[in-house]
Amino acid sequence: xxxxxxxxxxxxxxxxGETARFALGGEWVLADSAALEKDAAGMAxxxxxxxxxxxxxxxxxxLDTAGAWIxxxxxxxxxxxxxxxxxxxxxxxxxxxxxETKFRPFEAPSRCRRLLVVDILADLGRSVVxxxxxxxxxxxxxxxxxxxxxxxxxxxxxxxxxxLVYHMESFGFxxxxxxxxxxxxxxxxxxxxxxxxxxxxxxxxxxxDLIGILVxxxxxxxxxxxxxxxxxxxxxxxxxGSMKMREEVDALRVMGLSPVEVLVTPRVLALVLSLPLxxxxxxxxxxxxxxxxxxxxxxxxxxxxxSLLQAAIGRNTFIVGxxxxxxMALVIGMVAAMEGMATRGSAESLGRHVTAxxxxxxxxxxxxxxxxxxFFAAIKY
Amino acid sequence: MTxxxxxxxxxxxxTRETVxxxxxxxxxxxxxxxMRGLDLDVYRGExxxxxxxxxxxxxVLMRTILGLVDKRSGLxxxxxxxxxxxxxxxxxxxxxRWGVLFxxxxxxxxxxxRQNIQMPMRETGHISARLMDELAMLKLELVGLPASAADxxxxxxxxxxxxxxxxxxxxxxxxxxxxxxxxxxxxDPIGAAEFDELxxxxxxxxxxxxxxxxxxxxxxxxxxxxxxxxxxxKVIAAGPxxxxxxxxxxxxxxxxxxVRGSRLSGALDARKTNMRGRE
Numbered sequence: 001x002x003x004x005x006x007x008x009x010x011x012x013x014x015x016x017g018e019t020a021r022f023a024l025g026g027e028w029v030l031a032d033s034a035a036l037e038k039d040a041a042g043m044a045x046x047x048x049x050x051x052x053x054x055x056x057x058x059x060x061x062x063l064d065t066a067g068a069w070i071x072x073x074x075x076x077x078x079x080x081x082x083x084x085x086x087x088x089x090x091x092x093x094x095x096x097x098x099x100e101t102k103f104r105p106f107e108a109p110s111r112c113r114r115l116l117v118v119d120i121l122a123d124l125g126r127s128v129v130x131x132x133x134x135x136x137x138x139x140x141x142x143x144x145x146x147x148x149x150x151x152x153x154x155x156x157x158x159x160x161x162x163x164l165v166y167h168m169e170s171f172g173f174x175x176x177x178x179x180x181x182x183x184x185x186x187x188x189x190x191x192x193x194x195x196x197x198x199x200x201x202x203x204x205x206x207x208x209d210l211i212g213i214l215v216x217x218x219x220x221x222x223x224x225x226x227x228x229x230x231x232x233x234x235x236x237x238x239x240x241g242s243m244k245m246r247e248e249v250d251a252l253r254v255m256g257l258s259p260v261e262v263l264v265t266p267r268v269l270a271l272v273l274s275l276p277l278x279x280x281x282x283x284x285x286x287x288x289x290x291x292x293x294x295x296x297x298x299x300x301x302x303x304x305x306x307s308l309l310q311a312a313i314g315r316n317t318f319i320v321g322x323x324x325x326x327x328m329a330l331v332i333g334m335v336a337a338m339e340g341m342a343t344r345g346s347a348e349s350l351g352r353h354v355t356a357x358x359x360x361x362x363x364x365x366x367x368x369x370x371x372x373x374x375f376f377a378a379i380k381y
Numbered sequence: 382m383t384x385x386x387x388x389x390x391x392x393x394x395x396t397r398e399t400v401x402x403x404x405x406x407x408x409x410x411x412x413x414x415x416m417r418g419l420d421l422d423v424y425r426g427e428x429x430x431x432x433x434x435x436x437x438x439x440x441v442l443m444r445t446i447l448g449l450v451d452k453r454s455g456l457x458x459x460x461x462x463x464x465x466x467x468x469x470x471x472x473x474x475x476x477x478r479w480g481v482l483f484x485x486x487x488x489x490x491x492x493x494x495r496q497n498i499q500m501p502m503r504e505t506g507h508i509s510a511r512l513m514d515e516l517a518m519l520k521l522e523l524v525g526l527p528a529s530a531a532d533x534x535x536x537x538x539x540x541x542x543x544x545x546x547x548x549x550x551x552x553x554x555x556x557x558x559x560x561x562x563x564x565x566x567x568x569d570p571i572g573a574a575e576f577d578e579l580x581x582x583x584x585x586x587x588x589x590x591x592x593x594x595x596x597x598x599x600x601x602x603x604x605x606x607x608x609x610x611x612x613x614x615k616v617i618a619a620g621p622x623x624x625x626x627x628x629x630x631x632x633x634x635x636x637x638x639x640v641r642g643s644r645l646s647g648a649l650d651a652r653k654t655n656m657r658g659r660e
Contacts, residue, residue: 030516030555033508064555064587065523066516073515097586106518106528345536346490 011039013046020050020083025059028067036067040074047083058089065101068094072103134338134360141260141338145268148261163266164273171232171267172274176281178231179224183282186223187215187289195297204298208305209312211290216313220283221321222369225328228275229361233336236267237357240340241350249341259341268333275329276322283321316381324372328365335361397424399461400558400590401446406455408438408445415441417614419455423558428584428591430601432636433611439594440484442611443560446592447481448472460557477505479558480551484566486543488535494521494546495531501553520549524579540567544576552583561593565600573597577604598637610636 010028014021022043028036047053055075057063075085090098152159194207240263243249249259287309294300300308339357343350401423408416415438423429433439444450446457448464457464459475467475488497498517502508508516521531524545535543544564551559564580565573577597581604583589595601601608602622609619610633618628626637 030502030508031505033512037509037512065519065552066512066555069516069519070512093586093588096582100523100582100586101519106515346534348491349536 018051020047020053021056022053023056023059027062028060028071029062029064030066033066036070040070043074044077044081047078050083053078053083053085054088055085056088057094060094063094063097065097068097068101072098072101076103138334138338142334144260145264145334148258149265149269152261152265160266164270167267167270168274171228171270172278175228175231175278179227179278179282180285182227183220183223183286184289186219187211187286188293190214191290191293192297205300205308207298208294208308211287212309212313213317215286216283216317216321220286221279221324221328224275224279224282225332225365226362229332229365230358232271233332233361234354234358236336237340237354238350240337241343241353244341244343245345245350264337268330268337271329271333272326276325279322279325320376320381324369327368331364331368332361335364400425402458403446404456406445406457407453408441408450409453414614419615421609421616423590423592425590426588427606428593428604430605430608431592431594431611432596432601432608434632437611438614439611440562443562443594447560477554478556479560480554480556481560482547482551482562482564484562486547488543488547488550490535493532493534497546498550498553520552524549525575541572544568555587558590558592561591563594563596565595565597573599580604
């Protein structure tokens with residue numbers, strides 16, 4: 001790196017009648033570019049009125065492309081001002097360098113400005129179209145998945161059992177602790193709030209009904225699905241996306257294997273099988289959280305809690321929650337796999353698709369839950 | 382064998398400045414020793430071709446010199462200074478004096494080619510925007526890329542263009558020392574020859590020192606001043622092409638006198654006699 005020592009005589013100019021002489025010396029390198037540019041800009045002013053300019057490079061110690069470029073640019077400016085410029089004392093390697101970096105104007109990066117309104121409208125249109133395309137390709141992908149899983153289930157030899165178990169372990173078994181924990185906490189929080197609000201009407205014991213119905217019908221499955229969308233959906237997208245980026249997916253395809261069958265089916269099936277199991281665990285831990293809070297705050301003993309719970313809920317309450325789980329899993333798996341497969345070459349694209357996967361999966365899970373609520377209300381289950 | 386190696390290493394040492402000096406280097410991954418007491422010198426202004434069988438650790442050595450892989454023991458001197466003795470600020474200053482071309486380019490995929498080239502310049506913090514734009518375009522032109530490539534993203538470029546763009550980025554700060562990891566692999570012969578020529582031109586004009594890991598015999602013959610060969614965790618021979626051809630080590634014999642090697646050396650001999658004839 002250049003130090004401040006050898007800056008003394010980087011540029012000295014002398015006027016000899018019609019001729020301006022510039023003696024350059026020292027280091028003309030990128031590290032000093034700011035100062036060099038300033039010096040070079042001064043050359044045009046110093047040569048005003050002169051007919052000829054001689055640039056003497058004999059004293060230059062070091063020259064790199066940046067330095068050569070700045071010299072070339074200054075010489076070009078002089079030439080434009082009507083001064084005929086010549087070089088003197090340049091070493092052969094410097095001459096080559098100066099030739100290689102001879103000044104030529106580059107067009108500035110084009111930043112076309114458009115109307116903001118037009119941009120917003122175009123963006124809006126594009127997202128509507130892409131949403132429609134998403135729906136369309138989602139249906140196509142679902143069909144592909146159904147065919148692929150049908151094929152692998154029918155032909156026993158083609159079913160990837162090891163892969164399925166492996167993914168069930170990583171999506172299901174390994175998320176047990178976190179699922180149990182958050183549901184325990186949410187069950188406890190709902191119970192506490194319920195007790196506090198209902199106590200005002202002297203109906204604190206009805207908190208048990210609140211917990212039982214809310215947790216079993218909605219909260220257990222919803223929280224589990226959201227957690228799994230964040231935890232496993234993102235993992236699926238990232239995994240498939242990086243496989244896509246490294247052409248692993250293409251390698252499968254040219255071997256005559258269907259990526260959907262090999263990669264997507266085991267993962268989605270693992271999710272479909274794991275999520276109901278996780279939902280069951282979630283339900284149980286939330287009810288347990290409620291039990292603890294009811295005991296501490298309202299003095300309802302565990303035995304009393306259980307009998308109140310039995311009175312409050314029926315088998316259908318439990319089934320309604322559980323029945324939604326495989327559908328949630330399917331939605332999460334489909335969205336995650338589709339986003340993964342849509343990944344293009346760059347790391348940025350992978351990041352964007354992982355984000356989109358999680359956001360879309362959670363959104364779809366909640367929308368689906370809404371539809372289920374309408375459906376079950378309509379059939380009075 | 383070792384005698385020959387040490388001779389060829391030490392002969393020019395007295396006359397030329399050493400840019401990289403590696404002594405008695407040991408590198409290990411877990412239990413397996415990759416480098417076993419490796420010695421290497423790279424002199425200022427030369428193009429050193431580094432050869433070795435696949436999996437012998439050529440890239441590991443390069444990454445060790447660059448500080449990406451930790452060594453177990455040994456000395457690495459960069460520009461005459463022990464790397465272990467450098468403070469982190471000095472280390473950064475050393476790192477600005479070299480440019481690295483990774484095997485797969487390692488361009489930042491979220492930046493355009495222009496932004497990739499400007500990235501190291503931007504980090505220095507005192508280069509005007511105009512100069513950065515101009516220099517980026519100049520570097521692009523130097524490495525033989527069209528101006529239209531400037532605003533493309535790496536994912537939109539072909540393999541050869543990625544190599545060129547990565548070289549342009551490696552040259553962004555006008556380094557004194559350039560590391561090239563298999564620069565011509567994956568290029569067509571014409572592209573590879575152009576790349577060789579480009580490196581030779583840059584080396585002449587900028588006084589570049591080039592450390593090139595390569596398998597391309599053409600590059601070895603046409604632009605390398607010296608060649609070092611790696612086997613069994615050591616540099617088994619280092620010297621100009623003639624010495625390497627005369628070397629008796631079985632691996633080197635197989636390498637340079639194998640089918641592809643002898644075809645080329647035959648061509649080289651023919652060219653030499655041709656030139657002599659013309660003189």
